[in-house]
Amino acid sequence: MNIKRATVVGLTAGALVAGGATLAGPASADTATQTSPSGPYWPVLQRGQTNEQVRTVQWLLNCKNIKVDVPSHFGPKTQAAVKTYQSRYGLSPDGKVGAYTWTSMASRAQVKYSDRNDCVKALQVALNVYRDMTGAKDLPITGYFGPKTRTSLHKFQTTYGLPVQDVVTVATWNRLTGPESPGE
Template identity: 50%
Template sequence: MNLKRMAITALATVGIMTTGAALAGPASADPEPYTGDPYTQALQLSWPVLKQGQTSEEVRTLQWLLNCHGKKVDVPSRFGPKTHAAVYAFQAELSDRPDGVVGTATWALLIGKGSIVYGGTDNDCVRALQVALNKWRYNDDLPITGYLGPRTKAKLHKFQSAHGLPATDQPDAKTWNKLIATPAGK
């Protein structure tokens, strides 16, 4: 299935879910593992909606993920017109109905396809991970370097263990979801 068809399917799924016509997905505390690729896993989770005018670390994470996908935007933690335009452009490549609002389908595409976060890499996907990890203070804020070295891995493992997730060097959809959708301190 090509990426555009997957995006359209995701947007249709979100549309059905917002009208109440779909069955509920697994609860966040569901002990069963998610199956399928990261994109499909991400669609099964609840994500925050981000739109123009908001300011948060989730927006900053979004901005780094957009950069990771080639939609270059500054990362001031404010969802302004340039971020809106970058989201719209990202969505337009994958859907016939872009709206510039980041919801479940957009998050799923951002973290589920092509977000490369591997040890030793130096890229904007790693910067997104570092920003998201810094939301969880643990008294050891990471510099936003884009390098997935020992400090970043240690903080990722600490976060995953604290949230009942398997400690891995590659954040999966559930890890990204907990980092982005859960308020700090929960």
């Protein structure tokens, strides 16, 4: 009996390890919260959700000329737009926004002071989620990275121990959209 049990446990553990390794790869469904064991955590967004993280993703998609409405609801049109983005940038097109898609979007949306585009609108939406914690004022969603957006960004970066700069890095996007964000 002990040999039988050990065999079953060993086979089960082997299957879990093999299956886990498959699931962790970027070619699989994007439900991972990290791209590596030591990497930053990202939320997983999918069809049916409604929040400001979804709205941020919608503006980031528009920034890359993948047009989608921005109602803060992850519906079929947003899912299709996410699949288009994923296909365009070499990701598995599953329509979910997990660690791999977030990292890809953030690395392509490093906006800087004086920019005018939909990536700035994504930044403004994300910063507004934190305004109560940072003491920043509510930003109008204009798409212009001017003095008001810079002040809000600097307050956010200071509050969360990030380097204060006029560029939005992947680390800043991660903190703005990460699983601990107040919008979740």
